[in-house]
Amino acid sequence: MGGAHEPLHPHKQMKTSSSSSKGGNHGYFVPRPVCAWLVCGFVALALLHVLCCTPPGTQEAVLSPLLQYVDDTYNFVSSGPESCNYTEGRWVYAPGHARRYNGTECHVKDSHNCIRNGRPDTGYLDWRWQPAGCRLPSFSARAFLSAVRGKHVAFVGDSMSRNQAQSLVCLLVGAGVPHRVVYRDADPHKFNLWRYAFPAHDVTVSFYWAPFIARATGKALNDSLPQNMNHVHLDALDDRWAADADGMDVVVLSIAHWPLNGAIYYNGSARIGHHGHQELSPEEDIGYAWPMKVKYRMALDRLMTSSGGSGGSGGGSRARAPRTVVIATFSPGHFEGNTLTTLCPRKEPYKEGEKEPRHLDMELVGLVYDEVESARARNGGGGEAGGGGARVEVLDVTKLAVMRPDGHPGLYMHRDPFAHGGPQPWMSSDCVHFCLPGPVDTFNEILQQILRTKR
Numbered sequence: 001m002g003g004a005h006e007p008l009h010p011h012k013q014m015k016t017s018s019s020s021s022k023g024g025n026h027g028y029f030v031p032r033p034v035c036a037w038l039v040c041g042f043v044a045l046a047l048l049h050v051l052c053c054t055p056p057g058t059q060e061a062v063l064s065p066l067l068q069y070v071d072d073t074y075n076f077v078s079s080g081p082e083s084c085n086y087t088e089g090r091w092v093y094a095p096g097h098a099r100r101y102n103g104t105e106c107h108v109k110d111s112h113n114c115i116r117n118g119r120p121d122t123g124y125l126d127w128r129w130q131p132a133g134c135r136l137p138s139f140s141a142r143a144f145l146s147a148v149r150g151k152h153v154a155f156v157g158d159s160m161s162r163n164q165a166q167s168l169v170c171l172l173v174g175a176g177v178p179h180r181v182v183y184r185d186a187d188p189h190k191f192n193l194w195r196y197a198f199p200a201h202d203v204t205v206s207f208y209w210a211p212f213i214a215r216a217t218g219k220a221l222n223d224s225l226p227q228n229m230n231h232v233h234l235d236a237l238d239d240r241w242a243a244d245a246d247g248m249d250v251v252v253l254s255i256a257h258w259p260l261n262g263a264i265y266y267n268g269s270a271r272i273g274h275h276g277h278q279e280l281s282p283e284e285d286i287g288y289a290w291p292m293k294v295k296y297r298m299a300l301d302r303l304m305t306s307s308g309g310s311g312g313s314g315g316g317s318r319a320r321a322p323r324t325v326v327i328a329t330f331s332p333g334h335f336e337g338n339t340l341t342t343l344c345p346r347k348e349p350y351k352e353g354e355k356e357p358r359h360l361d362m363e364l365v366g367l368v369y370d371e372v373e374s375a376r377a378r379n380g381g382g383g384e385a386g387g388g389g390a391r392v393e394v395l396d397v398t399k400l401a402v403m404r405p406d407g408h409p410g411l412y413m414h415r416d417p418f419a420h421g422g423p424q425p426w427m428s429s430d431c432v433h434f435c436l437p438g439p440v441d442t443f444n445e446i447l448q449q450i451l452r453t454k455r
């Protein structure tokens with residue numbers, strides 16, 4: 001399995017420094033015209049080399065990163081991220097694009113560490129998201145950290161939220177940014193509450209397990225209970241993250257899978273309904289949508305009423321920018337076959353037009369846009385922070401996630417699942433989360449653009 005994680009090659013590093021210079025540091029930058037001529041010269045020579053000296057089969061492999069570099073440079077010179085909508089697009093072949101870190105070195109959950117677990121195919125790491133009308137720049141640790149200097153970036157939500165939070169930490173750690181673990185769950189197999197610090201930029205990144213955002217007991221706290229056995233309070237936020245809310249500058253919320261699985265809902269001590277409980281009266285089934293709206297509204301109202309955080313690792317007394325709240329849309333799973341090995345067996349993304357989001361997926365996306373719109377309206381209109389309020393944005397990842405049936409651990413959520421003559425009956429197959437590294441890194445490429453863009 002060696003070689004699956006490659007260090008950045010020189011070409012990549014070049015690209016990183018060009019795209020990250022947007023973050024503000026122009027100190028040692030070559031003047032733009034000189035730079036452009038250098039790029040042209042480099043590209044011409046490289047093209048010549050590719051066209052005359054390599055066998056036809058490898059031409060695409062060589063050309064793709066080259067075009068990516070040219071494209072990144074062009075994007076840097078021509079248009080800002082302001083003009084871009086990253087929602088619609090397609091996955092294009094880009095060898096090595098997602099080979100940016102070693103999951104073991106940034107402590108990803110074992111079940112998402114596909115390479116360590118022996119997944120033999122690594123082609124799922126060779127794709128990048130190409131939005132319909134623009135270019136999505138690669139993740140740049142420097143650009144990201146500049147955009148959130150002095151801030152506490154908190155992820156609040158379910159296991160997809162954790163998947164994205166771990167991806168962000170890995171993208172930063174994998175780029176060699178000095179870091180320390182501020183705290184981590186006492187149980188090394190749990191990843192429900194943790195915080196990393198990146199002291200050079202006074203940035204902290206944390207995750208808060210809260211699969212309903214709201215206060216919940218049952219399965220949410222005790223994994224051995226049945227899937228629908230959740231007791232959720234629609235009048236209170238989950239206590240753990242809400243206690244720290246004032247100290248959060250960027251909050252990325254992500255829930256969706258758990259409300260679909262089922263729960264019993266309360267207002268104070270009164271039961272107000274349920275979803276997914278056959279043993280309870282069908283008239284009391286209030287579905288998943290309305291409770292989700294209530295939860296988003298409660299969270300957004302909480303996060304819009306106080307501004308600024310206590311900051312990164314130090315926390316200072318200087319005035320703070322208004323908080324940014326980002327809601328990530330649903331990232332659906334891919335379940336196809338009905339045996340362990342055929343549940344999510346694909347090795348490549350879907351091609352354009354091959355797969356559309358389901359009605360349910362789009363309903364959940366619409367719900368997020370609706371709540372964000374109404375929060376902005378309550379907040380004083382537009383997307384502009386009003387009266388010390390927060391900026392609220394949608395991180396719309398549904399389409400790009402739908403197109404990546406190949407990015408899940410599947411059986412490789414277990415270490416070497418075929419080691420003893422084939423998968424064992426007790427094993428399961430994860431077709432919901434993404435391998436790390438993997439397609440979820442793209443969520444953070446888009447988050448980076450959201451945070452770098454001023455509204």
Ligand SMILES: *[C@@H]1O[C@H](CO)[C@@H](O)[C@H](O)[C@H]1NC(C)=O
Nearest residue numbers: 001002003004005102104105
């Ligand atoms: C990832 O890092 C671990 C620990 O440093 C190392 O043992 C492993 O070989 C690395 N994996 C790859 C694919 O480089």
Ligand SMILES: *[C@@H]1O[C@H](CO)[C@@H](O)[C@H](O)[C@H]1NC(C)=O
Nearest residue numbers: 084085086087088369394396
């Ligand atoms: C981006 O495109 C999607 C899909 O076409 C659309 O629903 C959404 O409103 C657009 N977002 C913005 C900010 O224009």
Ligand SMILES: *[C@@H]1O[C@H](CO)[C@@H](O)[C@H](O)[C@H]1NC(C)=O
Nearest residue numbers: 218219221222223224225226
């Ligand atoms: C979790 O639920 C199981 C099954 O009901 C129960 O036996 C166990 O005591 C619970 N664990 C905790 C920590 O509450």
Ligand SMILES: *[C@@H]1O[C@H](CO)[C@@H](O)[C@H](O)[C@H]1NC(C)=O
Nearest residue numbers: 233234235266267268272294
């Ligand atoms: C909970 O009850 C209070 C008081 O009756 C009411 O104002 C509120 O709207 C209820 N909340 C929900 C989510 O039903």
